[in-house]
Amino acid sequence: MSSILTNSSAMVALQTLKSVNKNLEETQGMISTGKSVATAKDNSSVWAISKVMESDVKGFEGISDSLALGESSVAVAANASETITDLLTDIKGKIVAAQEENVDRDKIQTDINKLTDQIGSIVGAAQFNGMNLLKGTDDINILSSLDRSSDGTVTASSITVSRQDMSTSAGTYGTGTSLAPNATASAAAVANTGNSVTVALPTTDADMSDNANMSITVAGAQLTFATGDFATSDDQDAAAIIIKDAINALGLDGITATINGTNAYEIDITSTRAFEDVTIAGTGDITAATTTIGERAETVAFSNTASVNDGDGYKVTIGSDSYEYVAGKGETMEDVAKGLKTAIDSAGLTDISTQVSKNSTSGEWELKVDNAGSSVGFSATGNAGGEASGGMFGLDNIDVTTDGGASAALSNIETMINGSIDAAAEFGSARSQIETQTEFVSQLTDSLKQGIGGMVDADMEETSARLQALQVQQQLATQSLTIANQAPQSILSLFG
Numbered sequence: 001m002s003s004i005l006t007n008s009s010a011m012v013a014l015q016t017l018k019s020v021n022k023n024l025e026e027t028q029g030m031i032s033t034g035k036s037v038a039t040a041k042d043n044s045s046v047w048a049i050s051k052v053m054e055s056d057v058k059g060f061e062g063i064s065d066s067l068a069l070g071e072s073s074v075a076v077a078a079n080a081s082e083t084i085t086d087l088l089t090d091i092k093g094k095i096v097a098a099q100e101e102n103v104d105r106d107k108i109q110t111d112i113n114k115l116t117d118q119i120g121s122i123v124g125a126a127q128f129n130g131m132n133l134l135k136g137t138d139d140i141n142i143l144s145s146l147d148r149s150s151d152g153t154v155t156a157s158s159i160t161v162s163r164q165d166m167s168t169s170a171g172t173y174g175t176g177t178s179l180a181p182n183a184t185a186s187a188a189a190v191a192n193t194g195n196s197v198t199v200a201l202p203t204t205d206a207d208m209s210d211n212a213n214m215s216i217t218v219a220g221a222q223l224t225f226a227t228g229d230f231a232t233s234d235d236q237d238a239a240a241i242i243i244k245d246a247i248n249a250l251g252l253d254g255i256t257a258t259i260n261g262t263n264a265y266e267i268d269i270t271s272t273r274a275f276e277d278v279t280i281a282g283t284g285d286i287t288a289a290t291t292t293i294g295e296r297a298e299t300v301a302f303s304n305t306a307s308v309n310d311g312d313g314y315k316v317t318i319g320s321d322s323y324e325y326v327a328g329k330g331e332t333m334e335d336v337a338k339g340l341k342t343a344i345d346s347a348g349l350t351d352i353s354t355q356v357s358k359n360s361t362s363g364e365w366e367l368k369v370d371n372a373g374s375s376v377g378f379s380a381t382g383n384a385g386g387e388a389s390g391g392m393f394g395l396d397n398i399d400v401t402t403d404g405g406a407s408a409a410l411s412n413i414e415t416m417i418n419g420s421i422d423a424a425a426e427f428g429s430a431r432s433q434i435e436t437q438t439e440f441v442s443q444l445t446d447s448l449k450q451g452i453g454g455m456v457d458a459d460m461e462e463t464s465a466r467l468q469a470l471q472v473q474q475q476l477a478t479q480s481l482t483i484a485n486q487a488p489q490s491i492l493s494l495f496g
Helices: 008-033 044-097 105-125 236-249 333-346 403-456 460-495
Strands: 140-148 154-161 183-185 195-200 214-218 221-225 255-259 266-271 278-283 291-293 298-302 313-318 321-326 352-358 365-371 376-383
Touching (some): 044 105, 044 140, 140 403, 154 403, 183 313, 195 278, 236 255, 266 278, 313 333, 321 333, 333 352, 333 365, 333 403, 352 403
Antiparallel strands (some): 140 154, 183 298, 195 266, 214 221, 214 278, 278 291, 352 365
16 A cells, blocks of 8 residues: 555664664764774763773873882882991091001091091982981872772782981980880999909918829910929918919919909909900819909990880980980891990090990890999989980091091991891882882783773774775765655556
8 A cells, every 4th residue: 555644664764774874973973983882872881890990090100100209209218228338437547547557647538538428418418209217217109000890899018118217316315204224324433443263272381392283274375383383382371372363474464363352372363354254264273163253344235025116215424414316217136235335435435335246145235344543423214205316326426646546437337237238228129129019000000091092993994994985885875765655656656
C-alpha cells in the first residue's frame, strides 16, 4: 500500500542516516582529540579511573620537583662536608708537626687558625635555597612518593635526611631532668699524688746472703737477685735498701721506690703514671703476689645502659670551673666522653690532662682526668633539655703553642675528622637514596601515562579506517533517503 501521509522507507532511511552521522561525529571527535574516552559520557568508569591516574601523575611530577630540590640541598652539604674533612686533615698535619719541640709553634698555630676560619666559612655558606644541613640537629623530610591504598586513601611518604651539625657552637646546657646517675666520678678530688703498693722481705732476721733466685718485676722490667748479692748486708732491712736502689736505677718513667716508714724490710713502690696501670710481681723471699698499681688519673664513668638524647648535657667540675658538653641527635656516651675531653682540653689548663677509653671489664666509656698540680675538687653531673653542641665543638680553641695543648689537640682532631667523615658518608647515602627515588618516580610517571593512554587514547589507524567507512555509509544513506523521498511521486501518475 502506498501512502502520501506515511513514507516508511524514508523514515527507515532517515534513521539510518542519523545513526551514520552520529557515528561519524564520534569518530571525528576521536580524530580531533586523539581520545576514545574524552568525556565522562564516552565511558564513565574508564573516564573516572583515568582522571584519578592523571591526578597521580600530576602529583608525581610535583614530587620530582621536590626530589630535585632535596637532592641539590644534600649535594651542597655533601660537598661541604667532604671539603671540611680535607681541611681537618690539613689541620691534623699541622698538629703532628707541632709535636716536635724545635718548630715554630706560633706559625703553625697561625696556619691552624686560618684553616679553622675557612671551615667556619664553608659551614656558613653550605646552603641551598636557604636550607643549611650543616647547622642544627633537626631532620628534614623530602617528599618522595604518594601511596594510594585499595580504598582510595592517599598518604605521602618522605625520605628523612639527618642534619649534621658541623659548627663550633658550645650548645646550651639544659635545666631539665637530672642525668647525674649516668656520670659517676671516681673521687671527690683529683690529686697529683701517685698510687703505691708495698712489697716485703721476711719479717724475721735471716741471712739474706744465702738466698737465691729472688726476683721482682716492675712495669715489665725484671730484677733478679742470686746468692751473694746481699753478702755485704745479710739482714732483710739492708737487703730492702739494695732492692729499692736497684728499682730506682731502672729509670722507669713515673716509678719510684722508697723504704717503708714503719717497717724497714718493706719497699713502697709508687707510680705517678697518669693513664697507665703498673704491674708488680715478686718471687722467692720478695713476697709480692702479682698486683697492680692503678693509674693516677681519676675517672668519670658513663653508664653503658642509659640512652643519650638530643639535648642531654653533661658537666665535669674541676676545682672552681665546670666544663660542659651537650649531646646531639644519635650520639652515644662515647661522644659525650670525647666532647667533655674536648671541653676540658680547650680551656688550656696547665696541669690537667685527659684521656677517653672504654673499660674492658664494665664496658663503660670513661673520661680520665689527671692532675700534675695541687689537689682540686672533682665531680660530674648532667641535665636534659639543652641545645646540642656543634660537631666541630672545640675546633676554634685548638692551641698547639704548648706541649700539653699540642698533645691534647692530636687526639681531639681525630674525633673531629671521624665526625666529618661520618657526616659526609651520611649525606652520600641520602643523596644516593634520593637519586634512586628520582629515577623510580620518573619511570613510574611514564608507566602511569602509558596506562592512561591505553585506556583513553584512540587507535588512530582503526579510527581512520572507520572514518572512511562511515563517510561511504553517509553517502549511501543520503542516496537511500533521496530515493525513498521520490517514491510518492509515482502516485501522481495515477491521476494523469
